[in-house]
Amino acid sequence: MTNLIAAGEVVERPSSVVKELIENAIDAQARFIRVDLSESGTKEIIVTDDGIGMDEDDALMAVERHATSKIRTQDDLYRIGTLGFRGEALPSIAAVSKMTISTSANGRFGLKLFYSGGILQSKETVAMMRGTVVSVLNLFFNTPARFKHIQSMPAELSHSIDIVTKYAFAHPEIAFSLSNNGKVILKTSGSGNLHEVLHDIYGHFTAIHMIPFHGKESWYEISGFASDLSVTRSSRQSIHVLTNQRAIKNTSLVYAILDGYKEKMVSSRYPVVVLHITTDPSLIDVNIHPSKFEIKFTEENRLKSRITKSIQEALDKVDLIPDALPENTIEQEESILPFNPHQKPSTVFESFSSGWAIEPMEMVDPPIVVLAEPTETFETYFQPSLDSMLDVSNHPSIPSLEYIGQFHGTYLLAQNEQHLFLIDQHAAMERVMYERISDSFAAMKADTVDLLIPFQLDFPPTEIPLVETVLNSLASFGVYAELFGQNTLLVRRIPTWFVRGAEEEFVRDMIEHLIKDRGQIRTKLLDQLAKSLSCKNSIKANMGVSSTEVRALLDVWIQTRQPNTCPHGRPTIVKLSIGDIEKMFKRVV
Numbered sequence: 039m040t041n042l043i044a045a046g047e048v049v050e051r052p053s054s055v056v057k058e059l060i061e062n063a064i065d066a067q068a069r070f071i072r073v074d075l076s077e078s079g080t081k082e083i084i085v086t087d088d089g090i091g092m093d094e095d096d097a098l099m100a101v102e103r104h105a106t107s108k109i110r111t112q113d114d115l116y117r118i119g120t121l122g123f124r125g126e127a128l129p130s131i132a133a134v135s136k137m138t139i140s141t142s143a144n145g146r147f148g149l150k151l152f153y154s155g156g157i158l159q160s161k162e163t164v165a166m167m168r169g170t171v172v173s174v175l176n177l178f179f180n181t182p183a184r185f186k187h188i189q190s191m192p193a194e195l196s197h198s199i200d201i202v203t204k205y206a207f208a209h210p211e212i213a214f215s216l217s218n219n220g221k222v223i224l225k226t227s228g229s230g231n232l233h234e235v236l237h238d239i240y241g242h243f244t245a246i247h248m249i250p251f252h253g254k255e256s257w258y259e260i261s262g263f264a265s266d267l268s269v270t271r272s273s274r275q276s277i278h279v280l281t282n283q284r285a286i287k288n289t290s291l292v293y294a295i296l297d298g299y300k301e302k303m304v305s306s307r308y309p310v311v312v313l314h315i316t317t318d319p320s321l322i323d324v325n326i327h328p329s330k331f332e333i334k335f336t337e338e339n340r341l342k343s344r345i346t347k348s349i350q351e352a353l354d355k356v357d358l359i360p361d362a363l364p365e366n367t368i369e370q371e372e373s374i375l376p377f378n379p380h381q382k383p384s385t386v387f388e389s390f391s392s393g394w395a396i397e398p399m400e401m402v403d404p405p406i407v408v409l410a411e412p413t414e415t416f417e418t419y420f421q422p423s424l425d426s427m428l429d430v431s432n433h434p435s436i437p438s439l440e441y442i443g444q445f446h447g448t449y450l451l452a453q454n455e456q457h458l459f460l461i462d463q464h465a466a467m468e469r470v471m472y473e474r475i476s477d478s479f480a481a482m483k484a485d486t487v488d489l490l491i492p493f494q495l496d497f498p499p500t501e502i503p504l505v506e507t508v509l510n511s512l513a514s515f516g517v518y519a520e521l522f523g524q525n526t527l528l529v530r531r532i533p534t535w536f537v538r539g540a541e542e543e544f545v546r547d548m549i550e551h552l553i554k555d556r557g558q559i560r561t562k563l564l565d566q567l568a569k570s571l572s573c574k575n576s577i578k579a580n581m582g583v584s585s586t587e588v589r590a591l592l593d594v595w596i597q598t599r600q601p602n603t604c605p606h607g608r609p610t611i612v613k614l615s616i617g618d619i620e621k622m623f624k625r626v627v
Contacts (some may be wrong), residue, residue, distance in 0.1 A: 052079025053197035061085035204285035253348030294342035298349025471572035
């Protein structure tokens, strides 16, 4: 009965068995671990390793509860260096299955034990290589109520794949193999190269878009790989956190990883990350839950800060501009010289078959294509540069660009020697507005201007009491207003960063956010407010802008802290290489 209770905590589903048996194999110094499932592990789980194996006494003792515990004194709980330490896994698994253990310590002969419901049924000597093979048949055969909680076969298989994946990342020096119903699903080489394991599990495309990172913070050293913006997932399942080569679950550390991608990745999308944390065992507590997945860290906030900063630093060193087309290996049909936008043609174009001849044309500055002149101007807000090339000295992630036109009233076109760039004008201005608004909020003492003629905002009577509760918060953002009459708010002073003509909409948006989200943490509220204001009051798509206004916008956009993305993580700029364009026109094979 005691083993059944323990099994309820340790063995929740087939993947729990896979986890415990893999950890035993790793503790046994295995260099090869094979997991074979039948019907996603609900029918049978076989884990084979080439570890040190067990003699007869150890094999019999291994299925006795706590007999193999690594804990000898109370202090041992605070310096756990093995994956298993309670001695509960094998007895708990045996209690709810029909389990066979075959093991050899000398590589010539070994012992085969068969248990049913935790009771030893048979024992025999067998010939086998050094290592251990554990077969778990008919899991939960004697606890049918628990079997009813098993999910679908694909879901259960997914859990086991996740377990093997995590330990393959934790131990790249071990060769792992996972199959289901005879079909190999996952296989790693055991070369010791983490990047090679990423290639084995996620494939070539993901592997080439993984960025290494490293950091150290007093007690903790972190390292691993994080994907660039070309590789994203719809869930956090591809974020793997490992501590001292142990797979763990820690929501706070996952959020620290995501903070490293803040404003870079589209919301609701997640990166692929493998994070290794190395520290002294005395600084972590793994004895929180029987699954041993949850861990407490000493000075966890310092660790989270280091994780976020290390990922940010790694991303800042790479080109985050996504390709408009997938990468292709191109063999060129003819030699293509480096492009010079100001070079004149040196030869006369060949005549068409009709006999018409075309004389060489003088190269002139390309026209600015606009749909219509805007009804409002941004020149008073942005100060343009007269230089034809954008100054990107403060941003190595953005190459030197030459603006050449506007497409469809939505996208700005620019070029350099190697690429054509498309810039989303709304996203670019949104980035500029967001950083200016955020900086104003951070200063908490915004520069303001008194209005010669205050403007009025009318509200329904039911909203006035709520509006009144946020007046002090409005003032802290630089908006000074007072109630005027029964249903009117009189605004007398506003921040200087307000866009001319959008003052009323700004104030209404601020009031709406303050009322709706006043229970939120202030920093999160300010960030949401800055994103909303920047989005609603930026240049919209299909809005024609003059060349001067475009120049002004690009000059300030290129100087922002994160010009590659808008505040919501969408790209502001994409690129087409000369090779991509040549391929479109069938000039390459």
